[in-house]
Amino acid sequence: MENLDLPGVFLFSPGFEHDAKEAAKDYGMPTLRTLMIPGFVWGQPDEEKTPLAKASFAKMIDALTRPLAIEETKPEPIEKDPFLPVEITAESYEAALEKFNQLFLDNHWGDGLPLLPPTPERVKWMLTGTCRAPNEVIGKVAPKNGIATIEKIAINAVMAGAKPEYLPVIIAAMEGLTDKDYDLLHPQASMGSFNILVAVTGPVAKELNINSGVGYLGHGWRTNNTIGRAVRLCLINSGHTWPGINDMANTGRQQSHTLYTFAENQDFSPWPPYHVTQGFKPEDSCVTVSTMGSYGGTWGQAFSGGLRIVAFMGTPAEKVLSTVIENILSMREAMFAQYRPEVFDVKHIPLKHIFLVPPEMARNFQRLGFASQESLRDYIYEKTCVPYEQLSPEEIQGIQEKIKISIAGEGSYANRLPPDRIPVFQEALKPGGKVSVLITPEDIHFMVVGYPVGGSVVESTYHRAPYKWVGHKTKLISGATLTMAGR
Amino acid sequence: MEKRIAVVPPPSAMESTAAGSVTFKVLNPRGEIEHPPILAPAPRVAELAGKTVGLYCNGKRGTSVFFDTVEELLKEKFPTVTVLRYTGAFDPGDKLAAQIAKECDTFIDGVGD
Numbered sequence: 001m002e003n004l005d006l007p008g009v010f011l012f013s014p015g016f017e018h019d020a021k022e023a024a025k026d027y028g029m030p031t032l033r034t035l036m037i038p039g040f041v042w043g044q045p046d047e048e049k050t051p052l053a054k055a056s057f058a059k060m061i062d063a064l065t066r067p068l069a070i071e072e073t074k075p076e077p078i079e080k081d082p083f084l085p086v087e088i089t090a091e092s093y094e095a096a097l098e099k100f101n102q103l104f105l106d107n108h109w110g111d112g113l114p115l116l117p118p119t120p121e122r123v124k125w126m127l128t129g130t131c132r133a134p135n136e137v138i139g140k141v142a143p144k145n146g147i148a149t150i151e152k153i154a155i156n157a158v159m160a161g162a163k164p165e166y167l168p169v170i171i172a173a174m175e176g177l178t179d180k181d182y183d184l185l186h187p188q189a190s191m192g193s194f195n196i197l198v199a200v201t202g203p204v205a206k207e208l209n210i211n212s213g214v215g216y217l218g219h220g221w222r223t224n225n226t227i228g229r230a231v232r233l234c235l236i237n238s239g240h241t242w243p244g245i246n247d248m249a250n251t252g253r254q255q256s257h258t259l260y261t262f263a264e265n266q267d268f269s270p271w272p273p274y275h276v277t278q279g280f281k282p283e284d285s286c287v288t289v290s291t292m293g294s295y296g297g298t299w300g301q302a303f304s305g306g307l308r309i310v311a312f313m314g315t316p317a318e319k320v321l322s323t324v325i326e327n328i329l330s331m332r333e334a335m336f337a338q339y340r341p342e343v344f345d346v347k348h349i350p351l352k353h354i355f356l357v358p359p360e361m362a363r364n365f366q367r368l369g370f371a372s373q374e375s376l377r378d379y380i381y382e383k384t385c386v387p388y389e390q391l392s393p394e395e396i397q398g399i400q401e402k403i404k405i406s407i408a409g410e411g412s413y414a415n416r417l418p419p420d421r422i423p424v425f426q427e428a429l430k431p432g433g434k435v436s437v438l439i440t441p442e443d444i445h446f447m448v449v450g451y452p453v454g455g456s457v458v459e460s461t462y463h464r465a466p467y468k469w470v471g472h473k474t475k476l477i478s479g480a481t482l483t484m485a486g487r
Numbered sequence: 488m489e490k491r492i493a494v495v496p497p498p499s500a501m502e503s504t505a506a507g508s509v510t511f512k513v514l515n516p517r518g519e520i521e522h523p524p525i526l527a528p529a530p531r532v533a534e535l536a537g538k539t540v541g542l543y544c545n546g547k548r549g550t551s552v553f554f555d556t557v558e559e560l561l562k563e564k565f566p567t568v569t570v571l572r573y574t575g576a577f578d579p580g581d582k583l584a585a586q587i588a589k590e591c592d593t594f595i596d597g598v599g600d
Contacts, residue, residue: 008595031527085513119513
């Protein structure tokens with residue numbers, strides 16, 4: 001609005017001083033007028049807001065009317081960082097390694113764990129894992145839109161301790177996260193502490209020995225641990241994020257260093273590989289990235305964070321299925337609540353659900369007649385559609401509102417129906433129709449992973465992404481030189 | 488589990504440059520940024536009397552009460568001011584931003600996430 005010649009002031013809460021400054025620079029207006037509102041905290045009682053507004057009112061008026069100072073009218077240009085190599089010298093190998101690690105951490109180029117030095121020789125070695133050109137641009141990483149190239153990804157992969165044969169997997173994950181439709185800003189910067197799932201499917205998973213069995217999210221596998229860590233380092237270094245500066249994730253995310261990285265257990269799965277549900281061929285090797293909730297399960301079912309247990313091992317498949325359907329239906333307010341911008345509530349945003357199913361449970365689903373993930377997904381979608389006659393007048397109004405703002409393109413992406421789903425809801429919202437509590441069956445995902453003879457069904461939920469259309473993407477692995485798959 | 492790939496170990500990058508001294512070069516891991524053109528903020532309004540003030544928020548809890556108070560204070564202190572309220576996404580987008588710029592003389596923005 002400022003660049004449309006409309007003068008204003010941007011308010012922010014305590015703790016966001018760096019974030020406000022960085023955001024102003026990101027938009028090319030480093031001298032933008034901002035104002036901290038002391039004491040303003042999200043979620044505090046309404047009666048506390050009035051005195052805060054009164055206390056800061058004079059400063060707001062001042063920001064709107066006080067003429068700009070000369071230094072405000074002529075902001076200094078932002079110096080372009082050449083990102084030159086750095087030379088490390090010390091009296092011994094141990095001292096040099098320590099010096100390198102401290103330097104990188106001091107510059108916010110690391111993740112807090114010890115890093116391996118990305119020497120030109122070692123980066124070159126890493127690049128032997130791909131036939132793609134080092135200067136190929138993969139995409140831009142929010143919030144600062146730093147450019148991720150093959151070489152930059154390789155540098156971060158070295159630092160993470162990855163091996164060259166993992167590089168194509170890491171590149172594919174970054175291709176998913178930097179896809180033009182993927183809302184990476186939200187998991188990169190939101191207070192909500194959202195995290196990323198990285199699932200590898202297809203023959204490359206076995207070739208690389210990515211853990212898909214006991215302890216698939218745990219320690220002890222260089223593949224799982226360093227592939228995820230490399231992606232995290234790429235996100236830090238290409239996005240130029242740092243906690244408390246422009247990454248405001250309050251809890252700091254579970255599985256922060258390695259992300260939720262695993263492979264599908266295709267050997268024991270009765271179903272086609274997951275990526276087939278996303279339109280790829282069974283023989284393809286793919287990486288799926290997906291934004292995950294990260295609240296730790298304390299904020300009600302709708303936003304249980306990280307992964308939560310849906311059913312313990314040994315639960316009959318029929319019971320698991322009914323629990324899943326009941327859970328999704330219990331969150332019907334996510335779709336049916338009235339959208340009122342003035343009382344924005346994240347619980348009123350439709351969800352996506354990712355179920356990680358142990359092989360034995362997948363076989364039990366198969367015995368119930370579900371020959372593929374899609375058939376199970378479509379069954380659940382059908383069972384979580386609510387007959388029009390069972391909707392309350394308020395719920396009907398809520399869906400009508402959602403259709404209205406979707407057609408107008410108003411509000412955040414999270415609150416809107418994608419254009420191709422608007423007619424589906426218009427058609428369903430009439431006598432005899434059935435309205436889904438989910439936007440699309442494709443918001444239900446099943447991946448087979450874990451101990452081959454038992455295990456619990458776990459789930460991640462995440463509401464629709466607020467700044468772009470999607471928070472879930474599957475990409476084909478390509479350019480591999482050291483594995484048979486992914487070439 | 489079976490190991491399937493034999494990989495040549497990375498070459499050594501460490502150099503002993505002098506007795507008791509080690510030097511190595513490391514590449515910069517950061518992604519380059521294409522900075523947008525640098526702009527100055529818009530000139531301020533000289534006074535609020537007779538002006539239209541836009542209040543923009545993304546509707547997170549507490550912002551409505553906060554901006555209700557700001558609206559009351561504006562009307563109380565500057566009786567000739569017109570206040571227009573807008574609610575939208577974190578980033579209002581080109582369409583809404585253009586509308587606000589057309590309808591208002593100045594604005595206060597308070598979005599949260």
